[in-house]
Amino acid sequence: MKILVIGGSGRIGSNVVRRLSAQGHDAVPASPATGVDTITGEGLAEVMAGVDVVVDVSNAPVWDDDAVLEFFTTSTRNQLAAERDAGVGHHVAVSIVGADLLPDSGYLRAKVAQEAEIEAGNVPYTVLRSTQFLEFLPQIVETGAEGDSVRLPTGLMQLVAGDDVAATVTELATAAPVGGRVELGGPEALGVDAWARRLFAATGDERTVVGDPHVRYYGTELKGGELTPGDGARIGTIDFDAWFATYQQEAKR
Numbered sequence: 001m002k003i004l005v006i007g008g009s010g011r012i013g014s015n016v017v018r019r020l021s022a023q024g025h026d027a028v029p030a031s032p033a034t035g036v037d038t039i040t041g042e043g044l045a046e047v048m049a050g051v052d053v054v055v056d057v058s059n060a061p062v063w064d065d066d067a068v069l070e071f072f073t074t075s076t077r078n079q080l081a082a083e084r085d086a087g088v089g090h091h092v093a094v095s096i097v098g099a100d101l102l103p104d105s106g107y108l109r110a111k112v113a114q115e116a117e118i119e120a121g122n123v124p125y126t127v128l129r130s131t132q133f134l135e136f137l138p139q140i141v142e143t144g145a146e147g148d149s150v151r152l153p154t155g156l157m158q159l160v161a162g163d164d165v166a167a168t169v170t171e172l173a174t175a176a177p178v179g180g181r182v183e184l185g186g187p188e189a190l191g192v193d194a195w196a197r198r199l200f201a202a203t204g205d206e207r208t209v210v211g212d213p214h215v216r217y218y219g220t221e222l223k224g225g226e227l228t229p230g231d232g233a234r235i236g237t238i239d240f241d242a243w244f245a246t247y248q249q250e251a252k253r
Protein backbone atom coordinates (compact mmCIF):
# COMPACT_ATOMS: atom_id res chain seq x y z
CA MET A 1 0.00 0.00 0.00
CA LYS A 2 1.03 3.61 -0.47
CA ILE A 3 0.89 5.21 2.97
CA LEU A 4 1.49 8.91 3.53
CA VAL A 5 2.87 9.75 6.98
CA ILE A 6 2.16 13.38 7.86
CA GLY A 7 4.75 14.28 10.50
CA GLY A 8 6.97 11.52 9.14
CA SER A 9 10.11 13.24 10.44
CA GLY A 10 8.85 13.27 14.04
CA ARG A 11 9.34 10.98 17.01
CA ILE A 12 6.49 8.59 16.19
CA GLY A 13 6.36 9.37 12.46
CA SER A 14 9.95 8.37 11.63
CA ASN A 15 9.48 5.09 13.52
CA VAL A 16 6.21 4.38 11.63
CA VAL A 17 7.87 5.11 8.27
CA ARG A 18 10.67 2.65 9.15
CA ARG A 19 8.22 -0.06 10.17
CA LEU A 20 5.96 0.34 7.13
CA SER A 21 8.93 0.30 4.75
CA ALA A 22 10.28 -2.85 6.43
CA GLN A 23 6.89 -4.49 5.73
CA GLY A 24 7.23 -3.62 2.03
CA HIS A 25 4.78 -0.69 1.94
CA ASP A 26 5.48 2.49 0.01
CA ALA A 27 5.75 4.77 3.06
CA VAL A 28 6.06 8.46 2.19
CA PRO A 29 7.10 10.86 4.99
CA ALA A 30 5.63 14.36 4.65
CA SER A 31 6.21 17.51 6.67
CA PRO A 32 7.45 21.07 6.11
CA ALA A 33 10.98 19.60 5.87
CA THR A 34 9.87 17.71 2.72
CA GLY A 35 7.84 20.63 1.28
CA VAL A 36 4.42 19.56 2.62
CA ASP A 37 2.65 21.95 4.98
CA THR A 38 -0.81 21.00 6.23
CA ILE A 39 -1.51 24.56 7.43
CA THR A 40 -0.73 26.48 4.23
CA GLY A 41 -1.71 23.48 2.07
CA GLU A 42 1.64 23.62 0.25
CA GLY A 43 2.41 20.32 -1.50
CA LEU A 44 -0.61 18.55 0.00
CA ALA A 45 -2.62 17.80 -3.18
CA GLU A 46 0.50 16.61 -5.04
CA VAL A 47 1.67 14.27 -2.28
CA MET A 48 -1.83 12.69 -1.91
CA ALA A 49 -1.84 11.29 -5.46
CA GLY A 50 -2.25 7.51 -5.42
CA VAL A 51 -2.24 7.32 -1.61
CA ASP A 52 -4.28 4.54 0.05
CA VAL A 53 -3.86 5.55 3.70
CA VAL A 54 -2.88 8.76 5.50
CA VAL A 55 -1.30 8.54 8.94
CA ASP A 56 -1.32 11.86 10.80
CA VAL A 57 1.33 11.99 13.52
CA SER A 58 2.12 15.68 13.15
CA ASN A 59 2.30 17.99 16.13
CA ALA A 60 1.84 21.71 16.63
CA PRO A 61 5.05 23.75 16.78
CA VAL A 62 3.49 26.13 19.37
CA TRP A 63 1.34 24.99 22.29
CA ASP A 64 -0.43 28.22 23.35
CA ASP A 65 -4.16 27.49 23.70
CA ASP A 66 -5.26 29.36 20.57
CA ALA A 67 -2.28 28.33 18.44
CA VAL A 68 -2.59 24.63 19.17
CA LEU A 69 -6.35 24.63 18.57
CA GLU A 70 -5.84 26.45 15.26
CA PHE A 71 -3.09 23.99 14.26
CA PHE A 72 -4.99 20.73 14.83
CA THR A 73 -8.26 22.08 13.41
CA THR A 74 -6.82 23.61 10.23
CA SER A 75 -4.28 20.86 9.63
CA THR A 76 -6.89 18.09 9.96
CA ARG A 77 -9.46 19.94 7.83
CA ASN A 78 -6.90 20.51 5.05
CA GLN A 79 -5.70 16.91 5.13
CA LEU A 80 -9.24 15.52 4.94
CA ALA A 81 -10.21 17.82 2.04
CA ALA A 82 -7.13 16.66 0.09
CA GLU A 83 -7.91 13.02 1.02
CA ARG A 84 -11.48 13.29 -0.28
CA ASP A 85 -10.21 14.80 -3.56
CA ALA A 86 -7.64 12.03 -3.95
CA GLY A 87 -9.98 9.18 -2.90
CA VAL A 88 -7.89 8.14 0.13
CA GLY A 89 -9.56 5.21 1.90
CA HIS A 90 -8.34 5.52 5.50
CA HIS A 91 -7.22 8.35 7.82
CA VAL A 92 -5.33 7.29 10.96
CA ALA A 93 -4.49 9.81 13.68
CA VAL A 94 -2.98 9.72 17.17
CA SER A 95 -4.91 11.44 19.95
CA ILE A 96 -4.67 11.25 23.73
CA VAL A 97 -6.41 9.06 26.33
CA GLY A 98 -8.82 11.11 28.43
CA ALA A 99 -8.62 14.20 26.17
CA ASP A 100 -12.35 14.86 26.54
CA LEU A 101 -12.23 14.48 30.35
CA LEU A 102 -9.85 17.42 30.91
CA PRO A 103 -11.32 20.48 29.16
CA ASP A 104 -9.17 22.93 31.19
CA SER A 105 -6.14 21.88 29.13
CA GLY A 106 -5.83 23.87 25.89
CA TYR A 107 -3.73 21.13 24.30
CA LEU A 108 -6.31 18.45 25.11
CA ARG A 109 -9.16 20.67 23.86
CA ALA A 110 -7.25 20.90 20.58
CA LYS A 111 -6.98 17.10 20.37
CA VAL A 112 -10.74 16.79 20.96
CA ALA A 113 -11.30 19.32 18.14
CA GLN A 114 -8.99 17.24 15.92
CA GLU A 115 -11.06 14.11 16.67
CA ALA A 116 -14.31 16.00 15.89
CA GLU A 117 -12.93 17.08 12.48
CA ILE A 118 -12.00 13.46 11.73
CA GLU A 119 -15.41 12.11 12.78
CA ALA A 120 -17.16 14.66 10.54
CA GLY A 121 -14.66 14.38 7.69
CA ASN A 122 -16.28 11.78 5.44
CA VAL A 123 -13.11 9.70 5.17
CA PRO A 124 -13.05 6.25 6.84
CA TYR A 125 -10.88 6.63 9.93
CA THR A 126 -9.20 5.16 12.97
CA VAL A 127 -8.21 7.29 15.99
CA LEU A 128 -5.58 5.84 18.30
CA ARG A 129 -5.89 7.42 21.72
CA SER A 130 -2.52 6.89 23.38
CA THR A 131 -1.37 7.72 26.88
CA GLN A 132 1.67 9.99 27.34
CA PHE A 133 4.92 8.73 25.79
CA LEU A 134 7.81 7.70 28.05
CA GLU A 135 9.98 9.91 25.80
CA PHE A 136 7.86 12.87 26.95
CA LEU A 137 8.58 12.22 30.69
CA PRO A 138 11.68 14.47 30.99
CA GLN A 139 9.67 17.37 29.50
CA ILE A 140 6.70 16.73 31.81
CA VAL A 141 9.00 16.67 34.84
CA GLU A 142 10.59 20.04 33.94
CA THR A 143 7.17 21.72 33.93
CA GLY A 144 7.31 21.42 37.75
CA ALA A 145 10.90 22.65 38.22
CA GLU A 146 11.35 25.03 41.18
CA GLY A 147 15.06 25.40 42.03
CA ASP A 148 16.25 22.28 43.83
CA SER A 149 12.89 20.57 43.62
CA VAL A 150 10.12 19.69 41.20
CA ARG A 151 6.45 19.97 42.18
CA LEU A 152 4.23 17.60 40.26
CA PRO A 153 0.69 16.20 40.37
CA THR A 154 -0.05 12.95 42.14
CA GLY A 155 -2.64 11.97 39.48
CA LEU A 156 -2.00 8.76 37.59
CA MET A 157 -0.25 8.45 34.22
CA GLN A 158 0.25 5.19 32.34
CA LEU A 159 3.28 6.07 30.21
CA VAL A 160 3.83 4.09 27.02
CA ALA A 161 7.00 3.76 24.94
CA GLY A 162 7.02 5.52 21.58
CA ASP A 163 8.12 2.24 20.02
CA ASP A 164 4.89 0.57 21.22
CA VAL A 165 2.88 3.54 19.88
CA ALA A 166 4.60 3.31 16.47
CA ALA A 167 4.00 -0.46 16.32
CA THR A 168 0.29 0.05 17.06
CA VAL A 169 -0.07 2.89 14.53
CA THR A 170 1.60 0.69 11.90
CA GLU A 171 -0.77 -2.17 12.65
CA LEU A 172 -3.85 0.09 12.50
CA ALA A 173 -2.71 1.78 9.28
CA THR A 174 -2.42 -1.55 7.50
CA ALA A 175 -5.80 -2.84 8.73
CA ALA A 176 -9.37 -1.83 7.85
CA PRO A 177 -10.68 1.47 9.31
CA VAL A 178 -12.26 1.03 12.76
CA GLY A 179 -14.59 4.03 12.40
CA GLY A 180 -13.90 4.93 16.04
CA ARG A 181 -11.23 4.98 18.71
CA VAL A 182 -8.71 2.43 19.94
CA GLU A 183 -6.92 3.06 23.26
CA LEU A 184 -3.29 2.27 24.12
CA GLY A 185 -1.45 2.59 27.43
CA GLY A 186 1.79 1.40 28.98
CA PRO A 187 2.19 -1.55 31.36
CA GLU A 188 2.18 0.52 34.60
CA ALA A 189 0.21 3.43 36.09
CA LEU A 190 1.94 5.72 38.61
CA GLY A 191 1.44 9.26 39.91
CA VAL A 192 3.21 11.91 37.84
CA ASP A 193 5.39 12.59 40.91
CA ALA A 194 6.25 8.88 41.23
CA TRP A 195 7.32 8.76 37.56
CA ALA A 196 9.63 11.71 38.25
CA ARG A 197 11.20 9.88 41.22
CA ARG A 198 11.77 6.87 39.01
CA LEU A 199 13.38 9.00 36.31
CA PHE A 200 15.56 10.83 38.84
CA ALA A 201 16.72 7.53 40.39
CA ALA A 202 17.72 6.30 36.93
CA THR A 203 19.47 9.51 35.84
CA GLY A 204 21.03 10.40 39.23
CA ASP A 205 19.12 13.69 39.41
CA GLU A 206 19.27 14.80 43.06
CA ARG A 207 16.36 17.24 43.06
CA THR A 208 13.52 16.57 45.48
CA VAL A 209 10.17 15.58 44.02
CA VAL A 210 7.16 17.12 45.77
CA GLY A 211 3.79 15.47 45.06
CA ASP A 212 0.97 18.03 45.02
CA PRO A 213 -2.57 16.93 44.08
CA HIS A 214 -3.52 20.51 43.12
CA VAL A 215 -0.61 21.46 40.88
CA ARG A 216 -1.74 21.56 37.26
CA TYR A 217 -0.75 19.20 34.47
CA TYR A 218 -0.64 21.27 31.24
CA GLY A 219 -3.34 23.62 32.52
CA THR A 220 -5.58 21.09 34.24
CA GLU A 221 -5.90 19.51 37.67
CA LEU A 222 -5.94 15.70 37.63
CA LYS A 223 -8.72 14.35 39.84
CA GLY A 224 -8.69 10.62 39.24
CA GLY A 225 -7.58 8.31 36.47
CA GLU A 226 -8.34 10.62 33.52
CA LEU A 227 -5.01 9.84 31.85
CA THR A 228 -5.28 6.06 32.20
CA PRO A 229 -7.02 4.00 29.51
CA GLY A 230 -10.28 2.14 30.03
CA ASP A 231 -11.16 -1.55 29.82
CA GLY A 232 -10.23 -3.20 26.56
CA ALA A 233 -7.26 -0.91 25.91
CA ARG A 234 -4.17 -2.29 24.25
CA ILE A 235 -1.23 -2.42 26.63
CA GLY A 236 2.34 -1.82 25.43
CA THR A 237 5.04 -4.30 26.39
CA ILE A 238 7.98 -1.94 27.02
CA ASP A 239 8.33 -0.99 30.69
CA PHE A 240 10.32 1.89 32.18
CA ASP A 241 13.55 -0.08 32.66
CA ALA A 242 13.58 -1.46 29.11
CA TRP A 243 12.72 1.97 27.71
CA PHE A 244 15.37 3.72 29.79
CA ALA A 245 18.13 1.36 28.62
CA THR A 246 17.36 2.26 24.98
CA TYR A 247 16.89 5.95 25.78
CA GLN A 248 20.35 6.07 27.42
CA GLN A 249 21.99 4.34 24.46
CA GLU A 250 20.39 6.82 22.04
CA ALA A 251 21.47 9.78 24.19
CA LYS A 252 25.11 8.56 23.98
CA ARG A 253 25.06 8.45 20.15
Ligand SMILES: NC(=O)c1ccc[n+]([C@@H]2O[C@H](COP(=O)([O-])OP(=O)(O)OC[C@H]3O[C@@H](n4cnc5c(N)ncnc54)[C@H](OP(=O)(O)O)[C@@H]3O)[C@@H](O)[C@H]2O)c1
Nearest residue numbers: 007009010011012031032033037038057058059132133136
Ligand atom coordinates in the same frame (compact mmCIF):
# COMPACT_ATOMS: atom_id res chain seq x y z
N1 LIG B 1 3.80 13.38 23.56
C1 LIG B 1 2.89 12.55 24.05
O1 LIG B 1 3.02 12.04 25.17
C2 LIG B 1 1.65 12.20 23.22
C3 LIG B 1 0.68 11.33 23.75
C4 LIG B 1 -0.40 10.96 22.96
C5 LIG B 1 -0.52 11.47 21.66
N2 LIG B 1 0.42 12.34 21.17
C6 LIG B 1 0.28 12.82 19.79
O2 LIG B 1 1.22 12.12 18.98
C7 LIG B 1 1.45 12.87 17.79
C8 LIG B 1 2.93 12.77 17.40
O3 LIG B 1 3.74 13.37 18.40
P1 LIG B 1 5.34 13.38 18.28
O4 LIG B 1 5.86 13.65 19.65
O5 LIG B 1 5.81 12.16 17.53
O6 LIG B 1 5.57 14.67 17.34
P2 LIG B 1 6.96 15.40 17.02
O7 LIG B 1 8.13 14.51 17.25
O8 LIG B 1 6.94 16.74 17.69
O9 LIG B 1 6.85 15.61 15.43
C9 LIG B 1 6.00 16.58 14.92
C10 LIG B 1 5.92 16.39 13.41
O10 LIG B 1 4.93 17.29 12.92
C11 LIG B 1 5.44 17.88 11.74
N3 LIG B 1 4.77 19.14 11.46
C12 LIG B 1 4.80 20.30 12.18
N4 LIG B 1 4.10 21.26 11.54
C13 LIG B 1 3.60 20.69 10.41
C14 LIG B 1 2.81 21.17 9.33
N5 LIG B 1 2.39 22.45 9.28
N6 LIG B 1 2.52 20.32 8.31
C15 LIG B 1 2.94 19.02 8.34
N7 LIG B 1 3.69 18.51 9.34
C16 LIG B 1 4.02 19.34 10.36
C17 LIG B 1 6.93 18.05 12.01
O11 LIG B 1 7.61 18.25 10.78
P3 LIG B 1 9.07 18.97 10.64
O12 LIG B 1 10.06 18.05 11.28
O13 LIG B 1 9.26 19.11 9.15
O14 LIG B 1 8.93 20.30 11.35
C18 LIG B 1 7.23 16.69 12.66
O15 LIG B 1 7.43 15.70 11.68
C19 LIG B 1 0.90 14.29 18.07
O16 LIG B 1 -0.28 14.47 17.33
C20 LIG B 1 0.59 14.29 19.56
O17 LIG B 1 -0.52 15.10 19.90
C21 LIG B 1 1.49 12.70 21.92
